[in-house]
């Protein structure tokens with residue numbers, strides 16, 4: 075068949091499938107209309123269909139059964155509705171682009187060729203057996219990503235199916251029309267990828283389902299129970315693979331696992347909205363997405379002010395940072411510090427636990443001395459949690475007895491007046507019920523008693539709740555004891571121990587101190603492990619300290635951990651230690667590498683990879699051309715501002731929508747933002763509070779630009795003064811690798827050595843000097 079004939083044959087198939095989808099949609103919409111009518115009827119008739127009778131015990135049981143049945147019926151309906159609406163969304167997506175690829179496969183020993191079309195979701199034919207389209211996540215579809223034409227295989231259940239792939243084809247389909255197709259080899263069409271990567275940046279990340287690369291596919295479909303570590307260079311598709319992986323796992327384990335059993339930890343709130351479109355586009359629900367700081371805030375925020383990682387970063391980058399603070403950041407990140415905590419926690423069985431007095435209205439019900447005595451009456455072998463559990467029961471018994479004792483308290487009489495109408499009504503109802511059962515009554519006295527009991531219950535409730543939460547253990551003071559002990563045993567840490575003690579006493583936790591304290595408290599009181607979570611995925615995982623990762627492993631013990639990161643983008647002090655970065659405690663992890671960078675042009679990758687010296691040599695650019703990066707060296711701040719202004723104008727003229735001025739700190743960002751505003755530029759400032767992403771020029775500190783990309787980037791003051799350190803090199807590398815098409819670095823004064831060492835054929839260098847007017 076000629077190429078032209080093949081094209082027309084494929085074109086007519088696309089039309090046929092689109093027509094079929096339209097028909098399906100029509101039927102589904104009619105069904106939805108009927109469903110809506112049913113729902114209205116169901117709401118109207120709800121109580122007609124249940125028997126409500128509570129007079130006799132038997133009737134009450136029947137009522138309960140009837141309500142349960144009706145509720146089950148309703149939730150089944152709900153599930154059905156969800157399925158139907160979901161299918162409608164899928165069909166609507168398929169209507170525009172029913173599939174993106176095809177493979178022809180002959181299974182070993184067979185003669186017939188199977189023709190498999192692959193799209194974002196599956197579509198059955200009229201006979202309900204064969205497929206017009208296979209979901210990209212189906213086992214057979216994996217060959218599309220894994221093999222070039224020739225011998226191929228895939229895993230179906232426990233069996234490996236061997237055979238030969240005779241064709242691999244890609245399609246460009248837009249609005250239900252076939253516009254082009256290519257037959258390809260192993261790498262999925264460089265042509266198509268070129269086209270996708272050459273497009274301008276969007277405010278939302280795109281899905282990469284049609285062009286997933288083989289090594290990315292291994293990550294997406296990794297299914298072993300071990301932790302998975304992905305070390306991928308900047309722009310190599312780590313975030314993309316993570317999101318596709320979530321969609322894949324939800325598909326493979328549908329019926330067993332839902333999206334609320336997965337958590338994606340992301341670097342900042344802005345990133346959450348940046349990736350928000352990918353999963354719905356793939357027909358899946360959003361998973362829980364949060365930052366690690368958000369998690370800590372949720373756990374400790376009602377008792378402590380917790381420093382954000384961004385405030386910590388600003389301090390680390392400031393010139394006036396105290397050495398003790400820098401040392402604290404490094405020490406508290408380590409698992410060695412966690413081991414020290416574990417050792418101390420172990421000794422608490424013998425001594426050291428501090429308790430709080432249990433008071434009600436300034437009267438001590440149980441003193442801390444009594445509590446301590448109770449706690450240490452157990453044998454050394456009895457675990458702490460078991461002792462606390464027994465204590466909790468004991469304290470609650472004492473409180474209940476105390477509560478009764480107060481029935482005669484004089485002050486209670488007067489406080490009855492503080493009760494509201496509903497309390498009086500409740501007491502009255504109870505009284506009425508008692509009339510039926512008792513053969514005596516003294517309404518007045520009994521009513522007061524009921525009211526007093528009610529009031530006491532209310533007054534004691536907060537105390538009882540606190541006891542249930544084990545707040546009678548003074549974890550703060552116990553932790554301070556640990557710090558004291560640590561300072562004595564190791565003189566080098568005296569200063570940081572004092573630093574931490576002072577802040578804890580003021581109910582403040584620096585970002586580096588927050589996880590150790592949370593861990594300490596959790597282990598001390600009993601870890602509230604979240605076993606329902608099956609997958610925890612950490613993007614930008616190089617920025618998590620080993621301590622934080624160990625904490626997450628303990629918090630989600632039933633989940634598989636996926637860590638995706640790039641040690642060259644480590645921007646926190648603690649993560650500069652390469653030995654310790656990106657490592658879960660479980661050393662059995664599978665490690666995969668992504669070395670090809672897809673985000674930036676070949677010119678930008680070839681330039682930025684040299685910031686990393688020998689380390690950068692392994693980074694491979696994708697073959698997409700663009701202009702050379704530009705580097706300006708200027709004499710002073712004002713010249714830099716004007717140079718930025720000019721570059722922004724140029725980038726706008728070129729039609730770029732997403733343009734960023736990336737700075738090292740928030741202070742710099744605010745400075746250049748104010749200047750640009752004064753000079754009538756339409757710009758927005760991105761702060762840690764920014765949750766959404768609009769097109770246009772943005773000024774953003776590098777730590778908030780993590781994970782995100784822009785058409786064109788101007789790096790603000792890339793001078794040796796600002797970036798010469800190891801941390802500086804990573805920050806500058808991270809900033810520069812946000813650029814897809816164009817990159818400019820502007821430096822006030824000398825550039826860092828890792829840039830001056832780069833051969834000048836890799837960039838355009840200009841030194842701009844001011845000519846003084848005479």
Ligand SMILES: Nc1ncnc2c1ncn2[C@@H]1O[C@H](COP(=O)(O)OP(=O)(O)OP(=O)(O)O)[C@@H](O)[C@H]1O
Nearest residue numbers: 282285286287308309310311312313314672673781
């Ligand atoms: N297989 C692919 N097909 C199409 N585009 C891809 C592919 N892989 C990556 N990309 C694109 O490359 C860019 C970078 O991807 P992504 O943000 O996932 O990389 P990353 O490794 O997380 O980057 P970084 O660590 O620098 O933040 C995105 O625009 C993404 O759409």
